[in-house]
Amino acid sequence: MHIDIDTDRCIGAGQCALAAPGVFTQDDDGFSTLVPGREDGGGDPMARVAARACPVGAITVSEADD
Numbered sequence: 001m002h003i004d005i006d007t008d009r010c011i012g013a014g015q016c017a018l019a020a021p022g023v024f025t026q027d028d029d030g031f032s033t034l035v036p037g038r039e040d041g042g043g044d045p046m047a048r049v050a051a052r053a054c055p056v057g058a059i060t061v062s063e064a065d066d
């Protein structure tokens with residue numbers, strides 16, 4: 001799994017950090033960022049829930065096939 005956050009699109013709604021706190025957190029300005037070391041989602045199924053919860057569709061979860 002690979003997770004991307006479109007930081008230009010993020011409005012800091014915080015839904016991702018609420019849905020999947022093991023993957024997403026918020027920076028000092030309230031915008032979404034990944035928990036260090038969780039760029040691969042850590043296998044957390046809630047990462048996809050968080051992507052759907054984002055009101056502006058800023059989160060992309062893809063299957064890494066490397």
Ligand code: SF4
Pocket residue numbers: 005009010011012013014015016017030031032053054055056057058059
């Ligand atoms: S839910 Fe979307 S808009 Fe809100 S902080 Fe997360 S990425 Fe940003």
